Amino acid sequence: MGHGDRTALVTGGARGIGAEICRQLADRGLKVLVAARKREAAEEVCGRIGPAAVPLALDVSSAVSVAEAVNEAVGRFGAIDVLVNNAGVSLDASRTALNLDEEALHATLETNLLGAWRLAGAVVPGMVRAGYGRVVNVTSSYGSLALMDSGRHPTYRVSKTALNALTRMLAAEVAGTGVLVNAADPGWTRSGMGGPSAPRGPEEGADTPVWLATLPEGDGTTGGLFADRRPLPW
Secondary structure (H helix, E strand, O other): OOHHHOEEEEOOOOOHHHHHHHHHHHHOOOEEEEEEOOHHHHHHHHHHHOOOEEEEEOOOOOHHHHHHHHHHHHHHHOOOOEEEEOOOOOOOOOOEOOOOOHHHHHHHHHHHOHHHHHHHHHHHHHHHHHOOEEEEEEOOHHHOOOOOOOOEOHHHHHHHHHHHHHHHHHHHHOOOOOEEEEEEOOOOEOOOOOOOOOOEOHHHHHHHHHHHHOOOOOOOOOOOEEEOOEEOOO
16 A cells, blocks of 8 residues: 555644645645644645645544544544644743743643643554554654753653653554554754744754654654654653
């Protein structure tokens, strides 16, 4: 089965890196579900990409929304072969580890960790049954324990460290089933989160997630953290 027979679901697909991931996956022949909290925003991206892209209303912070969106997607397309957990928030750029904002922590974990976890729980069992799947968790080197050298952005960092752990656990749980689970660090990229002064464009930021989302059959790359298609330390 080629990419043209595959369906990908990309969360946070309405802007920035997410929209570029959607475009690049569509260019590779996949049907792409552009998932965003506001369907209108997803529709705008789909209009730019073309008929390979389909809008999907999805709020990753809501278990009900996740269940409804996945049911809708599976009902229309039969399967979700690729899941890119790209939706994320950064709410505490001015904080440090000794200056915790508990509300920001809960809101950050709700999207960055639980959102990805909910989607995996809803989508991965179907991948296992089909014997094929690609899961990409868009993370950050800020979540790498090996590279942790600052207390800045504390809730964002903790959320990404937790997402990295989830990546490892999911990869181990589905090892040998044909489902590959990896984490991608897009780097500091110009986007709503990265800001206008970031050195990388969305095309660069999307490259590693798209590479992991389209790993060929027979490739055993799983349970890894990658930046610029190269392994990073956990």
